[in-house]
Amino acid sequence: MTLTDLRYLVALARERHFGHAAERCNVSQPTLSVAIKKLEDELAVTLFERSAADVKITDIGARIVAQAEKVLLEAGQIKELATAGRDPLSGPLKLGVIYTIGPYLLPHLIPRVHAAAPSMPLLIQENYTARLAESLKRGDLDVIVVALPFEEPGIVTQAVYDEPFRVLMPAGHAWEDDATIPAARLAEAPLLLLGAGNCFRDQVLEVCPLCRGGEGLQRTLEGSSLETIRHMVATGAGITVLPSSAADPLPGGNSLLTVRPFEAPEPFRRIALAWRVTYPRSGAIDVIRAAILGSPLQGVRPVSR
Template sequence: MTLTDLRYLVALARERHFGHAAERCNVSQPTLSVAIKKLEEELAVTLFERSAADVKITDIGARIVAQAEKVLLEAGQIKELATAGRDPLSGPLKLGVIYTIGPYLLPHLIPRVHAAAPSMPLLIQENYTARLAESLKRGDLDVIVVALPFEEPGIVTQAVYDEPFRVLLPAGHGWESEERIPASRLAEAPLLLLGAGNCFRDQVLEACPLCRPGEGLQRTLEGSSLETIRHMVATGAGITVLPSTAADALPGGNSLLTVRPFTTPEPFRRVALAWRVTYPRSGAIDVIRAAILDSPLAGVKPVGSPGRLG
């Protein structure tokens, strides 16, 4: 029993004439005749009473035809589902973002994605890089926004923008007079850092090789956020390093805080999109990337498409 057989069956039930039904199905009369016969044999019931005068459907035949129509209807729904789902911009996209990007990117990103792809709602999760990577591989997420380096088997990564780091000082700090701060001097200060697991912490430490967590006056804030650290800096608990998108987007005229760039070469992090190589909705990823680049992110430099990294 195939869907074709059922189509023949329904056509014959409608036409009550093998020739006409065959014509309607664009097949020859013997084709339809044989198909119906086979179907009757398979089901071991007589579906039609044939006679020279006309074709009559049996009682059981009528019931089976009704059911066959239901089957064909449901099968047709599959095609419709496929047509509707063919657009990569239709259906929800599960997006993951690391903690140190989410708060500064998402307010810009979300409305832009919604404008570009209204029927693609974003399901957003913020987490550490490692957790996001896991979810991505499991399929709980479709795309993630992370900082490089990020390499996972089966995952492709595409750099989107670089963002420089900034030094955040409490108002009145001695370094306020400096235009730019050399990274090496961070070792001198009480540096507030995020806890382990935040990639940004590692990147700051990498930018300032002399800083060693646990040594000197640096303090690590486990399970905290850049926002918390910023408030601590404002209270004079120390200084910190922020990505430009977090530092430059300070509420205008915050007199308690001062932002200073690093001396060149500025330390920076490269932010990238990542997804499974097998992920089929590349169009959706393009929309995300475009929306990120369209966002007014302070201090960032877009990384051209040639800069795609594997």
């Protein structure tokens, strides 16, 4: 029993004539005749009474035809589902973002994605890189936004933008008069850091190897966020390093804080998109990338593909 057989069946039930039914199915009369007979043999049931005068459907035949129509209808739905699902910009996209990007990127990203792909709602999760990577591999996420380096088997990455680091200090701080800050000087001040697990913490410590020992002036704020640290800096608890998108003053910014760039070579982080090699909706990824690049993130430099 195949779907083709069922199509022949309902055609014959409608036409009550083998020749006409065959024509409607674009096959020859013997083809349809044999197919119906095969179906009857398989089901061990007489579906039609054939006579010279006409073709009559049996009671059981009528019931089976009705069921066959249901089958064909449901099968047609599969094609419709496929057609609807063919558009990579339709259907929800599960997006993961690291903590140190989310608050600054998402407010811009979400409306832009919605504008570009209105039928692709975003399901967003913020987390540490490691957790995002796991979810991505499991299939719980489709695309993630992380900082490089990021290497995982089965995962491909695409750099999107570079983002310089900045030094954040309370207004009136001693370094305020310097246009740029040498990285080494970070060891001289109480440096507020995110907790372990945040990749940005490690990247900051890489900028300032002297801070690494754990015996310096720096202070780790477990379970905290860049925003919390910024507020602590404003209250004079210390200084910190932020990515430019989080540090650079917006119009009408915070007058309690002073931001200074690093001395060249300016340290920076490279932000990338990552997804499973096998992920089929590359069009959706393109939209995400475009929306990120279209977002007004302070100080970032796009990375050409």
